[in-house]
Amino acid sequence: MLKAERHKFIMTKLLEEQKVVTTDLALALDLSEDTIRRDLNELDSKKLLEKVYGGAIKFVEKSADVFQIAINAEDEKKKIVTKALSLLRDGQVIIMSGGSTNLVFAKLIPSDLKATIYTYSLPIAMQLSQHPNVDLIFIGGKMQKNAMVTIGMDVIQVVSKIKADICFIGASSISIKQGLTEVGYEVSIVKKAMIEASEKVVSMFSSNKLNTKMPHGVCDLSQLDTIVTELDPQDPLLEDYRKSGVFVL
Structure with missing residues (x-):
């Protein structure tokens, strides 16, 4: 060829x-x-x-202004994260991974929510820094510049000591057999630590991530409590996920 x-x-x-x-x-x-x-x-x-x-x-053209983050399919992502807002409660300890869907989620968190939020995503930390009632803890470490998230043992050590009520974790890919998978090994390790540190695990992603896989495993479906997409929960594409026992929002 x-x-x-x-x-x-x-x-x-x-x-x-x-x-x-x-x-x-x-x-x-x-x-x-x-x-x-x-x-x-x-x-x-x-x-x-x-x-x-x-x-x-x-490829997404990056703005010269680092505070201006371009988000693909933002309206679709708003539809996803609006469903997940129902999972928030005052007093929660929350961990948020990086990703554009979680960034949209951070933008829509109600201003009266009182919570502690940990994140290793710089864009999400910047967004939450404007939130009046959130105690924000940014987890420092080596910066992965393309995704603007911190990675490495420094991040894992901090995350492993957190006792979180809930984590909101992005997904590069998800399938029935492989569970959540990631493009990058280092991000997959941080996400594993997030899951271990959290009582409840929620993954939010667009439906085009369904039934796909990436090289590095994050977790089995059995480790997820809830998945959230833009689809109706009864959509046939989600049937096998419902049957697996994960709650589909």
């Missing part, structure tokens, strides 16, 4: 699924992973996609 044909295949797949995984592309095209990585590097250099650990995601 010519390089131009490979690039067209990759971009079509990215348009359909919002992300691509190096190993999956190598299998689909019957090529080495090194060849796929070179293709992704070239497409990244042309700003046609953004290469991340294990694959690539859609």
Whole structure:
């Protein structure tokens, strides 16, 4: 297959699924992973996609103003997070992962909510810093610049000592067999620590993440209490998830 044909295949797949995984592309095209990585590097250099650990995601033009965060499909994400607002209670200790859905959630948290919120996401911390009744604790560590979240042992050590009532965790991918999976290994480890530290685990994500997988496992479905999408909870796409025992909001 010519390089131009490979690039067209990759971009079509990215348009359909919002992300691509190096190993999956190598299998689909019957090529080495090194060849796929070179293709992704070239497409990244042309700003046609953004290469991340294990694959690539859609390219989003970054604002020169770091305080102005571009959010794809924000209206859809508002529909998701509005459902999850019903899970908030005064006095809760909350942990929030990074991600654009959780950022939209942070924007919509009622101003009268009194809670303690831990996060390792810089954009979410910036948003919550404007909240009048939230005790905000930003967890410092090595900054993963593309996602603007902190990672590493410093973050894991802090998270492991938290006794949280609830955590809101983003999802790169979710499936019945694989559970939650992540593009990056280091983020997957932090999310595992979040889950261990929390009494209740809620994952919010767009329905295009359903029945997909990434290279690094986060948790089985059995470790999730609630999943929240923009779909009606009775939608056929969610039937297997309901049958698994997880509550679908």
